[in-house]
Amino acid sequence: MDLFEVLGKSSSGLNSKGWEYVVQVVSNSTTKVGLYLLIFFLIFEIGKTFEQANRNNEGTVVPITMFNACVFALLAGALVTGTIFILPFINDITVGGINLIKNIGTYKLMSYASPEGPSWWDGLGKIISWLITFLVGIISSIIIVVVIVTRTLQLYVYTMLAPIAFSTFASSEYRSIGVSFLKTYCAVSLQGLVILLILGLSNAFSAPNVSGAVAGGLSSLVMPIVVAVLVLQSGRISKAIVGLGG
Template sequence: MSDNWVVRNLENALETWNDKLTEIWGLLTATPEEFKGGKIWNVILDINGALQVIGTALLVLFFVVGVMKTCGSFAEVKKPEHALRLFIRFALAKGAITYGLDLMLSLFKIVQGTISTIMNSAGFGQANETTMPQEMITAIENCDFFESIPLWAVTLIGSLLITVLSFIMIMTVYGRFFKLYMYTAIAPIPLSTFAGEPSQHVGRSFIKSYCAVCLEGAIIVLACVIFSLFAASPPQVDTTAPAVTMVWKYVGELIFNMLVLVGAVKTSERIVREMMGL
């Protein structure tokens, strides 16, 4: 790291950005069981198991309400084909509550496989780091004290924006994990709605919403891959321009690329929901 205070200011911000991007890369390939050592997952499992009792009670309620709304009379219920259909619906709904956790984990693993395929196809084992061009570092180090004052102002603003963007991005990825945990914990209650035909749309919406949260990871990975390609080809540095102009153009283009990445990460939920028709 350079001893120049202007260069060091910008390098610290880029180091924060690279650290957060690496952390995001690791989070997107992690499973809920591995996140934070699995302590959160164990609590979620306990909550899910406790809510299965409530889900089973609601299962009976939704089933009875569904029978009352879909059957015109008791004689209709006694018809073999209708009774069989009701029995199959009840059994499937009970299975969804009992094995819903396994189903959700299977869906998550499918999406994780998609994420791994995207990474392998792009040829990225990790996100590319964003670094300052050596030409710009040399130009800054050759400036005297008074020339460094406007440079310090430019890099201070740029560093602040880069740091804020890095934390916004990591908070979005952490938010995805929170949503995964909440969906998993509360799953038995919405899954119980499959027992009644009038209420089954709630269960379908829940499954589609959970799939959307899982697929957010794939959209975020795509955004990170695209940004990594930008990072591999950093903004051009005009060595003939004054140091202030050189730094201003570089920082401006760099922040623009970062804004595009953060925007893609922040809108990943909306993109996936639009794709799934939610």
């Protein structure tokens, strides 16, 4: 699996049929729902403004309050209608970071033990040692692939649901939902770069000798486990970077 081929693409380049489906859902469904919700939030915000004005200013509507409500409604409208361009742009920023490290170090999935196992003449101990290290490397690689595929699908799902979340920018009470959603999407986009950094660091840090039956000894057994755990935590690391606390 070429990780840069998968993680270093724009959202539309990850899967053409998948992206076509995303575009159809956004344009025909979630954008319309987002606009309906935006109108609702705007009416709700204007009603709340009148209520506060009647309570605090003896029925006088404060113009700047109404202006702020209209500005945030326009912002929400721009985000809802521009989802198909805004979120891929965020992902492209991460892709740029990924491409900058493409020629630095090695970024490969683990397979520390040699596929050619020892013969029976090498002894049962070496055979068991090789089998354990080989299985650990394969399982760790599978975990990494699952995390990468999950992250890719999350990008598509978040893009499709974005217009609904962005409509909350029109409401001062629910605006935090849209902000949190945007941060989460940034974290998902950034996760690809974090995964590559983890793999690159592990390859440079361990540098085991992959020849022979045991293939690097204890490091070939421990390192795949450590890397798999870190890759599983890559989502938390990405969330911490954007301020979601992991």
